[in-house]
Amino acid sequence: MLNWSTGAYKMTIGVGALGMAGVMADLWEKRVPFWFVATIAMFPFLVFLLVRPGELSDRFVRVAHAFASLWYIAAATVLAVVMFGRPTTELNRRLYLILIAGGYIPCLIVLVQVFRGRYGSLPR
DSSP states (O other), X not given: OOXXXXXXXXHHHHHHHHHHHHXXXXXXXXXXXXXXXXXXXXXXXXXXXXXXXXXXXXXXXXXXXXXXXXXXXXXHHHHHHHHHHSOOOXXXXXXXXXXXXXXXXXXXXXXXXXXXXXXXXXXX
16 A cells, blocks of 8 residues: 555646646647547546545455556656657656656556555555
């Protein structure tokens, strides 16, 4: 289980999701509809926000959080690779990477704990 408050990891994943949406909006400005960008970027945040321990079974919460974490890490990694292949200002690149890293860290912690079998009920 995360040793952070639930608000802290939801905030970091939320900031990361906003960063991810910014990267996608910048890279695929008029080629990808907004609803698609919002779905990819906000899905992990919404899972962590809505699928809470104590309200659903621990197994369901563990699987949902692991899936959302994998989704976030995969999307963030692909976006970072694509971003470095496109011309953009160095300031934008640094800002996006900082925002995305904010969500990457708790997702990585969740996955490590799930695979170690230590991801159970989270603190409230």
